[in-house]
Amino acid sequence: MNFKFLLFCISILQMSFAQENAIGIFQNNKDIGNPKLAGSASYDDATQTYMIKGAGYNIWGQRDEHRYLFNKIKGDFIVTANFEFEGYNEVHRKIGWMARATKADDAVMAGGFLHGDGLMTGQWRERKGAEMRNPENNVAAEKRFQQIIQLERQGNLFIVRTAHPGEPLQEISSKELPYMPEEALTGVVISSHDVDKIETAKVWNVRIDQPVADSYNPYKDGWIGCRMETMNVFDGKRKVILEKDGRFEAPNWMPDGKDLLFNMDGSLYTIPISGGETKKLNTGFADKINNDHCISFDGKMLGISYKDGKGSNVFVLPLSGGEPKAITTEAPSYLHGWSANNKEVVYVAQRDGNKIYNIYKKSIKGGLEIKLTNNKKLEHVDGCEYSPDGKYIYYNGSKNGGTMQLWRMKPDGSNKEQLTFDQYNNWFPHISPDGKWLAFISFNPDIELNSHPNYKQVMLRLMPVSGGAPKVIAYMYGGQGTLNVNSWSPDSKHIAFVSNSKK
Structure with a gap:
């Protein structure tokens, strides 16, 4: 028998044996x-x-x-x-x-x-x-x-x-x-x-x-692998639908319940909820979009934060695609939510050279923006989002150098009410479409003040809007980009998120 042919047969047998032993993500069984x-x-x-x-x-x-x-x-x-x-x-x-x-x-x-x-x-x-x-x-x-x-x-x-x-x-x-x-x-x-x-x-x-070192800088050293996941929040079962070397972030669940919308390489893409082909959404000239995008309650409009040369500003466009329209012209401004009547957007911004972030709202038809918070040094706010009934704006905020906690206020900025009181740093409260649940991400107490870093051991937690103790629904390696935007499914049973792992 030809020696090279024999080696070829042996290698095929070895490959077949290895494939028989492999199961799921495990190479050995x-x-x-x-x-x-x-x-x-x-x-x-x-x-x-x-x-x-x-x-x-x-x-x-x-x-x-x-x-x-x-x-x-x-x-x-x-x-x-x-x-x-x-x-x-x-x-x-x-x-x-x-x-x-x-x-x-x-x-x-x-x-x-x-x-x-x-x-x-x-x-x-x-x-x-x-x-x-x-x-x-x-x-x-x-x-x-x-x-x-x-x-x-x-x-x-x-x-x-x-x-x-x-x-x-x-x-x-x-x-x-x-x-x-x-x-x-x-x-x-x-x-x-x-x-x-x-x-x-x-x-x-x-x-x-496989985590990175604490000194790892993704902007210098590159971005590690990402997984797009969906999860039933009531039984905790998760499913990976997309994996990639490099970076993608912040999925929204599309109104039809069939696709997710997410940020990758400065653009927005859709993917079926079961996984499959990704398709680029037409966002016109906006090719430097960050992970602060959100869909109006009526499912017709899309809000984005786009780096327009001045910094990050808020724009809106049809969810079906098109040319964006500027809502803010003073940077930095980071979009987070639509009003329940689909006529206003709510965002965080720095103004007048002040390095402190506050929450603002503004009509998509123009006019003056309205300041809703008045933070002091060491205080911070983010993740502002209207409830579906329009009665509250939920957000995360810190007071006097303390941990980040969840809050809500009336749409005019009055009656600010703290919702969580634990040792974790809680970010990005997202309200389910039925108005009953809050999903959010929790960082450990040892992160830098007012930060939501990449590549940390974090938890996703769930709590009733009516009040009660949060419960953990997922443990993961992630952080920034994991749950920045509202990713609830239309039926209020599932969420989507991004986790990370070095390849």
Whole structure:
């Protein structure tokens, strides 16, 4: 046989084997430790959900047995997913995230696991062949068999966080592992803790993010990858519909409910909500549009913020496309909302050389702008948006150097009322079309004063307009551009947003 032809056949077989093992976003799908009963996994592309089955005596002691879906990841990462056992069984079965040095059953490893009895814990094996260890502060999951688990790598430090659905993530373990190689095998895992039984779990909202350094400057170093996602806000299930190296931002849901409108490369594009071909919207001369675009309540008009040579100014045009009309001529002015009667726009701006931002409104037919806030030094406002009934303008604001919180006021600027009072920096309140819900993005307390930076661990949260405690609906790596504009679906059940990850 021809030697080159033989090599070709071998390479084809190797490619076929690799393709058989790959599943979803994971390049590897196999058992570790040679369990008595073989595991398996399946992936539903429509829901982007994994079903993973596995046996094995345990993930403990000096060696492990489990089913493993994993990728080789070099450097730092943040991996997050929802995990849920199938069926009721309080034995010591485990599901969760893991990072391993090798495929050897006694490899250095770190992970976070939900157990069959509801226990949540972090675990690690510091050296090859060493005994497994875990911290003393294990967290009981109150017999709940669904959990959000996150594993983060920062150099040699491995951090496990967990949360019940709707709650912020809490750190439950952290451990330095100097013998973990720079490239680790990282993925989702299941073990039955019973060599004669196969257990099953469902895993969804699986996200593998590779963060950038705190010193990273996207304007100098370039923009990392983006994902366009949609989510049902009531069950928390997310779906990625577009991925790209580079930058896109700020999706709106189009009035027909079939497409999203988003900003990319200074222009606006549409994409079907299920993914597919992107189409450029005709915005005439406006080819330097930022991510502050919004659609009028009647679905006929589009507002944009365009860099017109003076800086950012507010323009309007038909949603079907056309030449923009200038509403403001004094920069900087950043659009955020339409009035419920579709006759005015509301925006934030700096005026008279003052570096402080305030909220203004102005008729799209012209006339004088009306100032609605009067901020002092260290105070800031953004994200102003009318409620669908026209009774309020919602916005985010800070007072006297404090955290950013959500507020609302009457359309004339009176009766300012604070809505959130927590430790997070809350930005961009968006009201659902039925007027019942507020979706917004929350940054951790340690960000720079009055900032909403790129590339941070953030939460999307939901709260009733009538009042009540916010609940977490998504955990992600993102920030600026994630949720800057109103992205509610017309049926008030879904939102769209952008998350980030270094490729």
